[in-house]
Amino acid sequence: MKRKASLPVSYRLAVTSRALAAVFGGYLLASLASVCMAFWLPISRADAVVSAMMSAFVFYLLAVIWCFACRSAWRAWFGILVPGAVLATLAGVSYWMARP
Numbered sequence: 001m002k003r004k005a006s007l008p009v010s011y012r013l014a015v016t017s018r019a020l021a022a023v024f025g026g027y028l029l030a031s032l033a034s035v036c037m038a039f040w041l042p043i044s045r046a047d048a049v050v051s052a053m054m055s056a057f058v059f060y061l062l063a064v065i066w067c068f069a070c071r072s073a074w075r076a077w078f079g080i081l082v083p084g085a086v087l088a089t090l091a092g093v094s095y096w097m098a099r100p
Helices: 009-040 045-069 073-098
Strands: none
Touching: 009 045, 009 073, 045 073
């Protein structure tokens, strides 16, 4: 009986890393984008929050597509964490500037 060749462990780890980046990093990016948009949209606070939360689905989708379109898992993580750090910084600055 002939046995099928199995995928290498490095490939499996790369796919697992991309999936983790897509799920957790995508959630991080979507939530930070939502927070930033809620601060920045020039409409009423309630409308800004609802609009930002609705657009978070688009950010999450784009993050997942990005993670699986990259050539390497490192680039996927880099492409998620760098914009996440920028958005976190902007959200923090916006929060502290909006405080009375």
